[in-house]
């Protein structure tokens with residue numbers, strides 16, 4: 001599989017920069033981010049054939065609290081990312097994922113504005129919150 005995501009897409013945060021936070025993941029979170037890309041986000045990008053924009057990936061603790069994330073957010077471990085797809089509504093994206101063979105842990109339509117998705121290797125619940 002040709003991987004064309006950049007790790008920076010899952011680490012970059014304007015809020016982290018603005019607040020002088022080092023949002024670089026530890027090695028375990030990095031491993032989780034790579035699994036998220038390899039097993040879920042890259043196959044999804046290949047399936048949709050449309051630009052996927054990661055709006056939030058890994059979050060260190062301080063960044064997570066600054067953006068109002070849940071205390072046990074999967075963003076903290078690199079399991080989760082939020083994204084939008086140009087030209088697709090969140091419910092359309094959810095339908096494509098539902099009808100695919102993609103493994104995921106949680107798939108959430110956030111306020112009809114973006115999708116939250118996570119991948120936990122060997123422990124995917126395939127939970128959907130529309």
Ligand SMILES: [Zn+2]
Nearest residue numbers: 080081082116
């Ligand atoms: Zn999220």
